[in-house]
Amino acid sequence: MAGRNHLYIPGPTNVPNEILNAMHVNMEDHRSPVFPKLLTPLLQDLKKIFKTETGQAFIFPATGTAGWEVALTNTLNPGDKVLIYRFGQFSHLWAEMAKRLGFDVEIHQEVWGKGIPLDRMEARLKEDTNHEIKAVLATHNETATGVTSDIGGVRKALNAANHPALLFVDGVSSIASLDFRMDEWGVDGAISGSQKGFMMPAGGAFLAFSQKALAAVETSTYPRCFLDLKDQMNTNKDGYTPYTPALPILYGLRKALDLLQEEGLENVYARHHRLAEGVRKAVAAWGLTTCAQPGFASDTVTAIIVPADKDARDVISTAFSRYDISLGAGLSELAGKAFRIGHVGDMNDVSMLGAIAGVEMAMLDNGFDFKPGVGVAAAIEYYRSTAN
Structure with a gap:
């Protein structure tokens, strides 16, 4: 590829x-x-x-x-x-x-x-x-x-x-x-x-x-x-x-x-928070929820819970084999129930939009029910409105 x-x-x-x-x-x-x-x-x-x-x-x-x-x-x-x-x-x-x-x-x-x-x-x-x-x-x-x-x-x-x-x-x-x-x-x-x-x-x-x-x-x-x-x-x-x-x-x-x-450590922290918020906006637009409950959300990784009739491992496999992106698997108690998007390290707005687009395609391929592009659009609007 x-x-x-x-x-x-x-x-x-x-x-x-x-x-x-x-x-x-x-x-x-x-x-x-x-x-x-x-x-x-x-x-x-x-x-x-x-x-x-x-x-x-x-x-x-x-x-x-x-x-x-x-x-x-x-x-x-x-x-x-x-x-x-x-x-x-x-x-x-x-x-x-x-x-x-x-x-x-x-x-x-x-x-x-x-x-x-x-x-x-x-x-x-x-x-x-x-x-x-x-x-x-x-x-x-x-x-x-x-x-x-x-x-x-x-x-x-x-x-x-x-x-x-x-x-x-x-x-x-x-x-x-x-x-x-x-x-x-x-x-x-x-x-x-x-x-x-x-x-x-x-x-x-x-x-x-x-x-x-x-x-x-x-x-x-x-x-x-x-x-x-x-x-x-x-x-x-x-x-x-x-x-x-x-x-x-x-x-x-x-x-x-x-x-x-x-970059400056305070700017590093702010960048990670902003990138994470964009991912969380996309998750909400998909109609899904994160594993993290209110007040505990991480700015370096988001674990996304899939509906009970879906297997998160299928999303991960499709994302890798069809779209050449690697996502984190649900571990232990979350195996098959969640997949993870990392937004840590050398990342920017476009990096995260690529992740969100790839995840959208993999989920749609596996029968998830949402309008194509809603997650990307939600993240785009957030990143555009908060850009320096």
């Missing part, structure tokens, strides 16, 4: 040519005296994306999943209790990882379509008078359901309960796309990955830890090796890494950070 596959999944996302070109580099000596000129500014500029002045940033040649493990195994001890609210596939997977690693995981099941219930979390933390809960695991943006939780509200709940638990945040599909304020929200461990808002290929885990979390590293007895923060700290201070780094990831990150800072 002529043209290219159009990627409208919530990650990996489209990689700008500038980043692809920056990653096309010869290998070099990562122990040379000039290597710190690459790594040290990267670690400093990452802090700007996390919005932390007091925390410390880290780069692992890994994924966001590894970042979850870094946070848990570097700051906690075997058998420690952690609290997590499960409201989608990725909060589920983080909880399952914690169980497999031997932690005492307290899971609260929530409706898939809502986020962290702040009132109930605060009440639970107040009940924990002996402070058995050592960490709260908060999924900022649940990619499976298109739901964003209020992390500032989580911090308020911890403070209201006067609870000392560490606050770890999965920001894989939010950081560098959605408003994130590590210092202001009192986040102790922020976890992200290269393949979403950073607009890069997968393979980089980007993290930041507060001084409180770094102090906990000194008392953690959990066995670790490749994912050990101490090894990173010991070598990063001189501008080096404890093992061979993924050089293309580092050079791609340099360009990605430059692009994000050039």
